[in-house]
Amino acid sequence: MSSNEAITAQISGSVRRLLGHVLKQDQHPATTLQGSAASGLRQSKGLREFWNAVGAAEGMQILDLGAASQENINFITGLGHRLCTEDLYRSLQFNSTRTPTAEAIESEAVQFFRENLNYQKGQFDGVLCWDLLDFLPDSVIEPLIAVLYEFLKPDGHLLAFFHAGQPGQIVPVEQYRICGADQLQVTHRGTGKLWRSFNNRAIESLFRDYASLRFFLTKDSLREVIIIR
Amino acid sequence: MWNRKEEKKESPVSTPVYTPASVPVKPDSVKEVPPVSSTPQNSGSQAGSQSWSEAPKGVASIGKSVIIRGELSGSEDLFIDGQVEGTIELREHNLTVGPNGRVNAHVNAKEIVVQGAVKGNLRAADRVEIRKSGSVTGDLVAARIVIEDGAFFKGSIDIQKGGGDGKSGGGHKSESFSAPAQPQLASVGAKV
Structure with a gap:
């Protein structure tokens, strides 16, 4: 036996x-990841800067584009802020087996944003984008960034992470749970394909309409960027 | 024979779950849901029945084949495993949306537990709890919010104490940006 x-x-x-x-x-997929954030606790200077800037006063409005987690709700509401959660990755899951045209994806995305992201202009003081942008097709990114620009208040902050992997690489899709002002618990929630590899210049170009960007060096291959509206 | 023995030992984890349409479900993970009676069950004859996935004893329930459209109000706890569209007003009492429940309504209750799918704004004097199998699209106003891992939530969260007429924007701000991390399933709420 x-x-x-x-x-x-x-x-x-x-x-x-x-x-x-x-x-x-x-x-x-998991073994292809080279030096990216593994599951566990992660120090995040970007997050600390985000809270230093956004969390200075009570009653701010924060948009979390990751999956809803108890930790993030606890932390953000504990600071006295109002939290809005949009699990865009789950909502916007593009089936990898489907190969629609770029135009189809774009029109789908624009329609999705119009129907689902019903927020007012300048509503948010901060947006937690995490590494969402790495997993979205090119044609979706520009509309999303334009929408986020509208949702952010002037001087509002956006926190985004970018993997340093190669385009097409399969990497774990992480959920980022806020455990402290500068500490994240990173947990896997699946795998996803990196659509592109952003270098600093590409990120600057992507957020060209925004006022400024701040890059944070990390020991792993996940870059942290604060983008200021 | 072995299978029969295992069935008698049913664990809470094996209860049927609802997964939002966007999430693929493994066929073998979906099990047949035992029919839910709209009358209270007096005996525990159903071996392994789980109180949180079926109407608890003495609680009014809406069975999974029932569809209601309109205004639903009451002064007792309610378990919904069917479909409800409109408004639900329970104020001092609890609402549980069962695994098969589909609610498209604004809800006002003391405590709201979601295991099925809810589309609408939820206001609870005490807490809103979204279980792993639950899906909520709408704004939450409650003194405490509990979200299990795997639950889907889309909307805004306002923590309000004292029956829901307080100001929005969460609880008291801590002195520094070091709000304590809570264990999973810990309740969220404004600190006094």
Whole structure:
């Protein structure tokens, strides 16, 4: 019985390895990540700067574009702010097996933003974008950034993370839970494809309408950027 | 034989869950939901029945085949496993939206627990709890908010104490930006 199980496990392991070899990195998404944030606690200078700027007064409005988490709700409402949550990644899940045209994606996205992001102009003091932009197609990013520009107050802050991986690389999609002013608990919530590799110049170009950007160096391959409206 | 024994041991985790349409569901993870009676169950004859996925004893319930459109109000706790559209006014009492529940309504209750899907604004004097299988699209106003991992929530959160007529914007601001991290499922609320 046990020897049969061992043989079965050995065979299935070999098949998995063979499949992994044939399918290249797609079968082992987590292992393709090079130095990105692993699950666990993570110090975040960007987050600290974000709260220093945004959290100075009570009653600010914060938009969290990540998945709703108890930790983020606790932290943000604990500071006396109002929190809005939009799990855009989950809502905007583009099926990777589908290959729509760029125009179709763009019109879909514009319609989605129009229907789902019903906020007023200048409503938010801060937006927590996390690493969402890395997982969105090119045609969706520009409309989203334009929408966020409208939602942010002048001098409002946006916190975004960017992976340093290669385009097409499969990396873990993380959920960022705020455990402290500069501390995040990073937990996996799936895997996703990096649509592009942003360098600093590309990020500056992406947020060209915004007033300024601040980059934070990190020890891992996740760059933190504060963008000021 | 083995299967039968396992069925008797049902654990809370194995209760049927609702997953939003956008999330793929493994076929084997969806189990048949036992029919929910709209009358209170007096005996615990259903082995392994879970109080939080079915109407608790003595609680008014709307079965999963029931569809209601309009204004729904009451002065007792309510369990909804069917569909309700309109408004729900329970004020001093609790509302539980069961795993099969589909509510498209504004809700006012003392405590609201969501295991199914709710579209509408929720106002609770005490707390709003969104379970793992739950999905809420709307604004929450409550003294405490509890969101399980995996739950879907889209909307705004206002923490209000004292029955919901307080000012919005959460609780008291801590002196520094070091609001204590709460364990999962810990309640959220303004500190006094």
